[in-house]
Amino acid sequence: MKKILPAMKIAFRALRINKMRSALTMLGIIIGVGAVIAMVAVGSGATERIQQQIASIGSNVIIVMPGSITASGIRLGSGNAVTLTIDDAKALARDCPSVQAVAPSSRSGAQVVYGNNNWATSLYGTTPDYLTIRDIGIQSGxxxxxxxxxxxxxVALLGQTVVNNLFNGADPVGQVIRIKRVPFTVVGTLVPKGQSPTGQDQDDIIILPITTAQKKVFGVNQARANSVGSLMVQARGPQFIQAAQDEMRAVLRQRHHLQASQDDDFTIRNLEEVFQAQETSSRVMSILLAAIASVSLIVGGIGIMNIMLVSVTERTREIGLRQAVGAKTKDILTQFLVEAVTLSILGGVVGILLGILASKLISIFAQWSTLVSPGAILLAFIFSALVGVFFGFYPARKAALLDPIDALRYE
Amino acid sequence: MAERLIEIDQITKIYKLGDVTVHALRGVSLEIERGSFVAIMGPSGSGKSTLMNIVGCLDKPTSGTYVLDGVNVSTLSRDQLAEIRNQKIGFVFQQFNLLARTSAAENVELPLLYSSRAAADRHQKALRALDWVGLAGREQHHPNQLSGGQQQRVAIARALINDPQIILADEPTGALDSRTSVEIMALFQKLNRESGLSIIVVTHEPDIAEYSDRIIRFKDGHLVSDQPVLAPRDAKRELETLPAEEPEEAEAVTQ
Structure with a gap:
C-alpha cells in the first residue's frame, strides 16, 4: 500500500507530460461513463415518474368495469345491459376476504353554476370509500x-380546478352550487392531484354521493337505477391483488348467474399491470442504451491499452534504469497499472460529472424527468477503474518483464 | 583489506542470436577484494560488458559461480537479483540515465523508492548525497538544466544513496570532455580512498584506467592480463595543475 502513493505521483507526472495525449485517451472513458450516467438517469427518471403516477391513482387499486373485452367479438349476457350494481359493490366488500374496500362510481359531465360563474366539469357519483381508495385528501371542509x-x-366535494373557476378565491365550503339546476351544498374541497398518467386534469372533478348523483343529476331510468359505471376496489396489500381479483371474479360470476361456458360480463383491471408494461419497456430501453454506452467504455479501454503500450515502449530506458536500481517485477507492474487506472478513473470522474450535466440538460430541454442515482455513479466509478485494471494489465506486464540489459541499451 | 568482495569462478556466458551462438565469456575467474579500485579494459566484443552485467547482477552466467559479498548470486531469482542490485550495487552509466523532467534530488532518491529499508529521511539523504558530489544548490534542477559533468555527479549521488558495497561504472567518462572526466575520476578516487568503497570502472581509454589500482584486460571472452598499477595517477592533484575553466553553467547538454 505504501508503494501506491509514490506510484500515483509518478503516474500523475507521466500523464501531465503528455497532457493532450492523456486527455484524448481519457475521452473514450469520459464519453462511455457520461453516456451510462445520462442514460441510467433518463431510465430511472421515467421509472420514478411511472411509480408516482401509480401512487396518484391509489395503491393496490383494482378497477371492475362492465362489459367484456375478452368475448371474442360476441357480447354475452346481452339481456342484462346493466352488469354492475351498487349491490355488487356491497357483495364484493362483504364476500371477498382479500378486498379492503369497494367504491362504486358513476361518471358524467355537467355544467356547474355558482353565482355568475359556470364551468363544465366531470361529476363522480360515489361513496366516501372512493377517497380512501384513490388516496384523495381533503383540503378544507x-x-x-x-x-x-x-x-x-x-352535498358535493370540489376539485381545485373547479374551485378556481367558480369561486375566484372565495371559500367554497358551505356555499351552494347548482348542478343541472339542482342545488348542492359544498362540504369540502380536495387536495390537488395534478395530471393523471394519461394527461387528464385530476382536479377538474366534483364528487357527489352516488345515490344523489343517479337520482337527481344523471337522470338514469328506473330500470337501471342501481347500475354503476365502475367499481374501484382496493386490495389489502400488494400481495393480495391477485387473490382479490380471483375472489371478485368468482363472486361476480355467481351473482350474474354466468354458466361455466359463458365469458365474464365484466372486466377486472389491475392498474399496476398497465403501468408495469410501460415500466418494462422503459427499462428495456435504458438497458439497451447502457449496453451501447458500455461498448464505448470498452473502446475507451482499448484506447488506454494502446497508449500504455506506446508509453512502455517510449520509456523502455526508464524501465531499465528502475530495474537496475532495484525495482522488482511487482514494482514496475504496479507503476504502469496505477498509471492506467489513474487515466481511467480520471476519465470516469470527468465522465460522471459530464453525465450529471447531460441529464440536467435533458430534463431542462427535453422536459424528461431524470434521476441520477448514487448507485449508478458508484457503479460507473468502479466500472471505469476495472476498465483501467483490465486494459492496463497487459502493457504493465510487458513493462515488468522487460530484460534490464536490453531495456538499458534501448535507443 | 584482504577480504574478498567478488569471487568469480570459471564463468561462461553463451548467447544465442538466431542460429549463431556467441561465446561472450569462455571461462573467466576473477577475485576482487573489498576496497579496491579496478579498471576493466578491452575492445568491443571482448566480453567486458557481459562480465559487467553479470557482476552487476543484471545477468546470470551460463555456467560457473559468482559470489558477491558472501552470497552466491548465480542461482538467485529475478526479484532477488533486483534486491541485491538495490542494496549492494551502485550503477553509473555512460549516458547518465537520469529521469527527464525530474529534479536532481528526486533522481537521487529513486533507489530508495525500491528499498525495503524504512526511508523516512529519504529527501534529507538525497540532499546530503548531492552536497557530497558538489551539487549543493542544484537539487531542484532538472537534467536538461545541468551540464554533462553535473548530470554524471547526480548519477554518482544516486549510486551512493543506498550505501552500496560496490560502484560499477560503465564508461563513466565516455560522454564527457577531458577536464570533466578528470573531475569525475577525482570523485571516484575520493570515494575509494576516503570511504573505502570498491569501484569497478569499464573504459577503453588507457589514461582513465591509470587512475585505478589494478587493470584487467579482456579479449575474445578471455581474461588476458591482470596487473596492478604501480603508480596510479592522482586526479585531484592533476586538477590543481589544469588551467581553471569558467564554472559550468546551466548549458543544455544533448545526450
Missing part, C-alpha cells in the same frame, strides 16, 4: 358520510 349517501343528501 369534510368528506360526506355514508349517511349522506344513504339519504341522497345534496
Amino acid at each position: 369534510n368528506v360526506f358520510s355514508q349517511q349522506d349517501v344513504d339519504s341522497d343528501a345534496k
Whole structure:
C-alpha cells in the first residue's frame, strides 16, 4: 500500500507530460461513463415518474368495469345491459376476504353554476370509500358520510380546478352550487392531484354521493337505477391483488348467474399491470442504451491499452534504469497499472460529472424527468477503474518483464 | 583489506542470436577484494560488458559461480537479483540515465523508492548525497538544466544513496570532455580512498584506467592480463595543475 502513493505521483507526472495525449485517451472513458450516467438517469427518471403516477391513482387499486373485452367479438349476457350494481359493490366488500374496500362510481359531465360563474366539469357519483381508495385528501371542509349517501343528501366535494373557476378565491365550503339546476351544498374541497398518467386534469372533478348523483343529476331510468359505471376496489396489500381479483371474479360470476361456458360480463383491471408494461419497456430501453454506452467504455479501454503500450515502449530506458536500481517485477507492474487506472478513473470522474450535466440538460430541454442515482455513479466509478485494471494489465506486464540489459541499451 | 568482495569462478556466458551462438565469456575467474579500485579494459566484443552485467547482477552466467559479498548470486531469482542490485550495487552509466523532467534530488532518491529499508529521511539523504558530489544548490534542477559533468555527479549521488558495497561504472567518462572526466575520476578516487568503497570502472581509454589500482584486460571472452598499477595517477592533484575553466553553467547538454 505504501508503494501506491509514490506510484500515483509518478503516474500523475507521466500523464501531465503528455497532457493532450492523456486527455484524448481519457475521452473514450469520459464519453462511455457520461453516456451510462445520462442514460441510467433518463431510465430511472421515467421509472420514478411511472411509480408516482401509480401512487396518484391509489395503491393496490383494482378497477371492475362492465362489459367484456375478452368475448371474442360476441357480447354475452346481452339481456342484462346493466352488469354492475351498487349491490355488487356491497357483495364484493362483504364476500371477498382479500378486498379492503369497494367504491362504486358513476361518471358524467355537467355544467356547474355558482353565482355568475359556470364551468363544465366531470361529476363522480360515489361513496366516501372512493377517497380512501384513490388516496384523495381533503383540503378544507369534510368528506360526506355514508349517511349522506344513504339519504341522497345534496352535498358535493370540489376539485381545485373547479374551485378556481367558480369561486375566484372565495371559500367554497358551505356555499351552494347548482348542478343541472339542482342545488348542492359544498362540504369540502380536495387536495390537488395534478395530471393523471394519461394527461387528464385530476382536479377538474366534483364528487357527489352516488345515490344523489343517479337520482337527481344523471337522470338514469328506473330500470337501471342501481347500475354503476365502475367499481374501484382496493386490495389489502400488494400481495393480495391477485387473490382479490380471483375472489371478485368468482363472486361476480355467481351473482350474474354466468354458466361455466359463458365469458365474464365484466372486466377486472389491475392498474399496476398497465403501468408495469410501460415500466418494462422503459427499462428495456435504458438497458439497451447502457449496453451501447458500455461498448464505448470498452473502446475507451482499448484506447488506454494502446497508449500504455506506446508509453512502455517510449520509456523502455526508464524501465531499465528502475530495474537496475532495484525495482522488482511487482514494482514496475504496479507503476504502469496505477498509471492506467489513474487515466481511467480520471476519465470516469470527468465522465460522471459530464453525465450529471447531460441529464440536467435533458430534463431542462427535453422536459424528461431524470434521476441520477448514487448507485449508478458508484457503479460507473468502479466500472471505469476495472476498465483501467483490465486494459492496463497487459502493457504493465510487458513493462515488468522487460530484460534490464536490453531495456538499458534501448535507443 | 584482504577480504574478498567478488569471487568469480570459471564463468561462461553463451548467447544465442538466431542460429549463431556467441561465446561472450569462455571461462573467466576473477577475485576482487573489498576496497579496491579496478579498471576493466578491452575492445568491443571482448566480453567486458557481459562480465559487467553479470557482476552487476543484471545477468546470470551460463555456467560457473559468482559470489558477491558472501552470497552466491548465480542461482538467485529475478526479484532477488533486483534486491541485491538495490542494496549492494551502485550503477553509473555512460549516458547518465537520469529521469527527464525530474529534479536532481528526486533522481537521487529513486533507489530508495525500491528499498525495503524504512526511508523516512529519504529527501534529507538525497540532499546530503548531492552536497557530497558538489551539487549543493542544484537539487531542484532538472537534467536538461545541468551540464554533462553535473548530470554524471547526480548519477554518482544516486549510486551512493543506498550505501552500496560496490560502484560499477560503465564508461563513466565516455560522454564527457577531458577536464570533466578528470573531475569525475577525482570523485571516484575520493570515494575509494576516503570511504573505502570498491569501484569497478569499464573504459577503453588507457589514461582513465591509470587512475585505478589494478587493470584487467579482456579479449575474445578471455581474461588476458591482470596487473596492478604501480603508480596510479592522482586526479585531484592533476586538477590543481589544469588551467581553471569558467564554472559550468546551466548549458543544455544533448545526450
